[in-house]
Amino acid sequence: MKQIPKRLPVHSKVPVGITGFDEIVNGGLPRGRTTLVTGGPGSGKTIFGLQFLAHGARSCNEPGIFVAFEETPDQLIANVEGFGWKLSELRPKKLFFLSAQPTPDLIQSGTFDLNGLLAILSAKQKSMGAKRVVFDALDVVLALLPDPAARQREVYRLHEWLVTNHLTGMITAKTVRGEDAGAPAHHPFGFIQFMVDCSVILNHTVELGVSQRNLRVQKYRGSSFDENESPFVIGKNGFDVAVSRILGRADAVVTNERVTSGVARLDTMLGGGYYRGASVLITGFPGTAKTTLSGAFAEAACKRGERTVFVGFDSDSTEVIRNLTSVGIRLGPHVRSGLLKMISARTLTGSAETLLVRIKALTKEHRARCLVIDPVSKLSKAGNELTAHGVAERLIDWSKADGITLVCTSLLDEMSNRMDGGTPLQISTLADTWIHLNYLVQAGERNRGMSIIKSRGMSHSNQVRELILSNSGVTLADIYTAGGEVLMGTMRWEKESASRVASEVAEVAGQLNLVRLDAEETVLEVRAKSLHTELLAKQAEKILLARTTQTRNREQSSGAKRIRELRGADPAIARERKALK
Amino acid sequence: MSAPVRFRFCLFVADDSPNGAQATANLAAICAEYLPGRHTIEIVDVFKVPARALEANVFMTPTLILLSPAPVRRIVGTLSQTEVVLRALGITKQAA
Numbered sequence: 298m299k300q301i302p303k304r305l306p307v308h309s310k311v312p313v314g315i316t317g318f319d320e321i322v323n324g325g326l327p328r329g330r331t332t333l334v335t336g337g338p339g340s341g342k343t344i345f346g347l348q349f350l351a352h353g354a355r356s357c358n359e360p361g362i363f364v365a366f367e368e369t370p371d372q373l374i375a376n377v378e379g380f381g382w383k384l385s386e387l388r389p390k391k392l393f394f395l396s397a398q399p400t401p402d403l404i405q406s407g408t409f410d411l412n413g414l415l416a417i418l419s420a421k422q423k424s425m426g427a428k429r430v431v432f433d434a435l436d437v438v439l440a441l442l443p444d445p446a447a448r449q450r451e452v453y454r455l456h457e458w459l460v461t462n463h464l465t466g467m468i469t470a471k472t473v474r475g476e477d478a479g480a481p482a483h484h485p486f487g488f489i490q491f492m493v494d495c496s497v498i499l500n501h502t503v504e505l506g507v508s509q510r511n512l513r514v515q516k517y518r519g520s521s522f523d524e525n526e527s528p529f530v531i532g533k534n535g536f537d538v539a540v541s542r543i544l545g546r547a548d549a550v551v552t553n554e555r556v557t558s559g560v561a562r563l564d565t566m567l568g569g570g571y572y573r574g575a576s577v578l579i580t581g582f583p584g585t586a587k588t589t590l591s592g593a594f595a596e597a598a599c600k601r602g603e604r605t606v607f608v609g610f611d612s613d614s615t616e617v618i619r620n621l622t623s624v625g626i627r628l629g630p631h632v633r634s635g636l637l638k639m640i641s642a643r644t645l646t647g648s649a650e651t652l653l654v655r656i657k658a659l660t661k662e663h664r665a666r667c668l669v670i671d672p673v674s675k676l677s678k679a680g681n682e683l684t685a686h687g688v689a690e691r692l693i694d695w696s697k698a699d700g701i702t703l704v705c706t707s708l709l710d711e712m713s714n715r716m717d718g719g720t721p722l723q724i725s726t727l728a729d730t731w732i733h734l735n736y737l738v739q740a741g742e743r744n745r746g747m748s749i750i751k752s753r754g755m756s757h758s759n760q761v762r763e764l765i766l767s768n769s770g771v772t773l774a775d776i777y778t779a780g781g782e783v784l785m786g787t788m789r790w791e792k793e794s795a796s797r798v799a800s801e802v803a804e805v806a807g808q809l810n811l812v813r814l815d816a817e818e819t820v821l822e823v824r825a826k827s828l829h830t831e832l833l834a835k836q837a838e839k840i841l842l843a844r845t846t847q848t849r850n851r852e853q854s855s856g857a858k859r860i861r862e863l864r865g866a867d868p869a870i871a872r873e874r875k876a877l878k
Numbered sequence: 879m880s881a882p883v884r885f886r887f888c889l890f891v892a893d894d895s896p897n898g899a900q901a902t903a904n905l906a907a908i909c910a911e912y913l914p915g916r917h918t919i920e921i922v923d924v925f926k927v928p929a930r931a932l933e934a935n936v937f938m939t940p941t942l943i944l945l946s947p948a949p950v951r952r953i954v955g956t957l958s959q960t961e962v963v964l965r966a967l968g969i970t971k972q973a974a
Contacts, residue, residue, distance in 0.1 A: 397937045400952070404966040407900070407956030412892030413924045414937035420928035438938070441954075 310520075311359070311429070311465045314352025315345070317538030321523040322514055327494045330518075331456050331466040335490075336499030341510065341531050342469035343368070344377060345499065346431035348535045349467055351382040353429045354391035359465075361429035362393045362421055364414070366437040370394030380535045393421055399441060408447050411438070415458050422462060429465050435489075436470040449488055456492060468493070494518040500526070509648045512538055528650040528687070537654050539691055556601075556667070556702055559593030559626075562773035563732075566749060566758035571730055575753075576693045576703040578673075578725055581734030585745055586764055586771070587706035590732070591669045592621040592628060593771050594704045598667040599631035606638045606665040608656055610675035614639030617671075625770035638663045642675070649676040649688040657695060666701060673705035693727045729753045734764065737785050744785035747773065763789065885909070885917040885967070886945040890936040893923045897956050901940035904957035912969050 310325035319325050326332045326349070336342045350361035365373060373394070374384050384392060397414060421427065432455065439448045452468075459466035470489065490496050496515040501508065513526045529538040555570035558577075564570040571577050577594075579587045588611070598605045607628070609617050617639065618628045631637035640659060642652065653676070660668055676688055696703040707725075725731050730752040736743050745764040749757045762773040763785045777784040777792045784792050861867050889905055891898030902921060909917045924931040924939055934943060944951040944967055957963050964970070 395932075396935070399938075399954075400935075402951075404951065404953045404962065405955045406953055406962040406966070407904075407958035408897060409938045409940060409955045410892065410895060410897050411938060412895055412898075413890055413931050413939040413941065416892065416924035416928040416939075417932045417937070419925070420932070441938075 312352065312357065313345075313349045314356060315348055315536040315538055317527065317529070318512070318536065321512075321527060321538065322495070322517055323520055323522060326465060326467070327518065327520070328465050329460065329463045330494035331459050331468060331492075332495040332497065333489050333493040334467060334469045334497045334499065335472045336469075337472055337501055340499035340501040341529075341536065342471075342499060343373065343433050344380075344531060344535060345497070346433050346467050346469050347373065347377055347384070348380075348382070350392055350429055350431055351384060351387070351535075354387045355382070357428075359428035360391045360393075360425050361431065362395060362418060362425075362427045364395045364397050364418070364430065364432045365434075366397050366399070366432070367434035369398065370396050377535075380533070382535070390425060393425060393427070395421070397438070399438060403441075405441060408443050409441075410447075411451050411454060415454070418458075419462065422464065427464065429467075430459065431467045431469070433469050434471065435468045439470075445488075452489055452492060472498075490515065509650065528648075530651050530654040532651075532654050533658060539650055539653065539687075552700075557594075557597045558590070559595075559597035560590065560771045560773060562762065563590075563747075566760070566762070566773070567730065567752055568755045568757060571702060571704075572754065573702055574697055574700045575729040576696060576705070576727065577730040577732065578728035579704065579706045579732045579734065580725065581706070581708075582736060583708060585734035585736060586766055587708075587734060588617065588671050589621065589624055589626065589766060589771060590734070590764075591671050591704045591706050592617070592626045595637060595667065595669050596621075596626050596628055596631070598702075599628070599634075599636045602636065603666040604636055604638075604664055605631075605667040605669070606640065606656075606660050606663050607669045607671070608640045608642050608659075609671050610642045611671065612641070614641045623768060624766045625768055638665070652676055653688045653692055656692075660699075660701065668696060668701050668703050670703070670705040672708045674707040690727060725750075737783065739785065740788050742786040742788070746776065746783075746785060882916045883947050885913050885947070887917060887919045888922060888934070888943045888945055889919060890922045890924055890931055890934070890939055890941045890943070892939045893925055895939065898940050900956040900958065901942065904960075904963075905942060908957070908960060908963060912964065 309328045310323070311328045312319050312325040334342050334345050347363065350363055353359035353361050363370070363373070368376075374388075377384065388394065395414075395417065418430065422430075435452075435455075439451065442448045442451060455466070455468070458464075468489065493516075495517045498513045498515050500511040500513070502511070503509070510529050510531070511526045512529045514522045514524065527538050529536055531537075552573050554573040555564075556573050557564050557570045558567065571594075579590050581587050588609075592607075595605050595607050607614070607617070612620075614632075618632065621628055628637055628639070632639055638659070640656075642656075656668075656670070670692075673689065673692070676692075692705075693703065705728075728751075731750040733748055733750050735746045735748070737746050745766075746761050747764045748761045749759075761776055761783065763776050765772045765774055774789070777789040887905065887909075889901060891901060905919060909919065922930050924936065931937075934941075936943075938954045940954070940956060942953045942957060942963075944953075947968075951966055951968075953963060953966050
């Protein structure tokens with residue numbers, strides 16, 4: 298959202314005091330101008346107007362006047378008693394109710410104007426210093442006017458009066474469903490929408506039997522606003538408008554702090570646990586121990602002394618506690634100590650938006666740092682899926698903004714989502730950490746496998762682990778992969794023991810082999826030694842032989858010479874002798 | 879024949895508005911024609927005495943209140959449709 302710089306001459310704003318609404322319009326309604334609130338029957342127009350006045354009178358020191366054209370003030374006050382605004386306390390100094398219902402026996406002849414009303418209001422405004430005025434169900438009195446020109450004239454009169462008296466005005470008027478913003482020209486009072494400075498449309502629809510309230514700011518002169526339809530709930534304290542946290546708002550504290558998941562090996566797989574304030578999604582088919590994992594988280598949080606809320610949609614809190622005790626997760630003591638609040642949301646009804654608002658309220662009330670919603674996919678069943686997605690988004694945004702670590706489980710539809718693993722709420726794309734639990738059916742067994750599909754901002758294991766539930770707790774075992782197949786449960790055990798035996802056999806065999814090789818080595822060494830000796834002998838023999846041969850040869854040649862000399866008969870010798878002489 | 883009934887009117891107007899002037903004129907004309915000599919008209923300007931308007935719950939102007947004879951009746955508007963006004967006040971042309 299664009300923020301208008303303060304130096305621009307923009308009229309100041311009047312806070313309405315409705316959670317979410319003031320954010321949509323960047324602060325409130327235009328001061329000293331007129332706002333139109335339209336909606337069908339039961340859409341909350343009157344409550345909107347009353348909340349605007351109650352907030353002004355109580356928190357802004359701006360007394361207000363409520364002009365009731367339809368209901369009597371006493372009825373109105375009784376109707377909103379449940380919201381805890383304590384309107385009777387504010388009367389009549391801070392909040393004045395003007396009962397202006399046309400009497401049923403009213404006889405009319407010719408046109409009229411609203412000067413009488415304005416005269417009374419002017420006097421009241423002066424005496425009580427009113428700053429805010431609400432004209433509730435103005436259409437009732439406008440309908441009495443004989444022609445459109447007269448209606449227009451009277452609305453202008455009101456508008457003028459508000460402007461000249463520096464009053465922030467609100468006009469509520471009925472619309473028939475389907476006739477809101479689409480076709481103002483066809484609406485009998487459509488012109489009001491053109492005249493006012495701000496126009497808010499309230500919608501109340503029923504989708505698949507579930508009520509859904511929406512609010513939309515149609516126009517706001519001179520200010521930016523959130524143009525989309527925002528779901529709202531009329532809750533314990535009046536209006537509660539759901540707005541997505543505006544991105545870039547610096548209220549989300551990001552930390553590197555880790556919180557344990559409650560399962561030691563899972564923490565290791567995640568490199569230390571979940572991030573504080575992160576949103577964790579645990580998906581899986583029914584019975585894959587989603588609740589158990591989230592229960593382990595809740596128990597760990599309570600052990601750290603952190604206030605925790607556990608919202609269970611599937612079973613009663615006492616059942617959850619009992620069931621988790623069977624796997625060594627003891628939530629009971631923490632419930633008794635008040636750290637843990639278990640909410641069985643089966644009793645909560647309404648649209649996804651209503652549920653979110655209730656969960657938010659309960660979490661705030663409990664001042665929880667950790668929140669478990671089991672399963673969050675139930676939200677989509679409660680209303681139409683379109684808004685439920687928005688709800689999941691807001692749930693995560695809200696928990697992040699408040700620094701609440703959120704663990705939610707989501708049931709996967711076994712039939713439709715087996716392939717893509719997506720969740721009905723598409724929360725999987727929003728969650729920071731996504732843990733998936735699965736069954737592996739093998740050799741007549743069903744075993745639970747756990748893997749981390751994603752975990753933002755941390756290194757995490759890529760291994761599938763077997764999730765083992767025992768009465769001593771939740772543990773994760775390495776799975777056995779052999780020949781490209783993944784083994785779990787008994788088969789894993791069998792394979793593991795088989796491989797243990799095999800390795801023992803191999804060890805013995807290895808040792809035997811070693812002994813054998815040692816022996817062979819020794820033999821060879823001995824052989825090598827004797828051969829070497831033999832070699833030396835042969836070498837000596839060879840040298841001896843060579844020497845003998847040489848001597849013999851020399852002896853032979855010198856012998857022959859001698860013989861020739863002795864004989865003296867050979868010419869060659871004689872020549873030699875001659876030459877010598 | 880009993881004494882003629884006296885009609886007491888209170889007409890709330892917003893001083894300078896044309897509607898008020900019209901209503902005053904219409905009422906005067908009706909009284910002159912049908913209730914000659916047996917009517918009292920008080921004209922209240924809502925801007926001058928808003929307390930009176932609040933007291934009488936007058937939000938729309940002009941408003942004519944017939945205080946007596948009972949029952950109290952009120953007619954909103956410029957009183958331009960004489961027929962309607964007469965019927966509302968219980969005056970028949972013959973009775974005049």
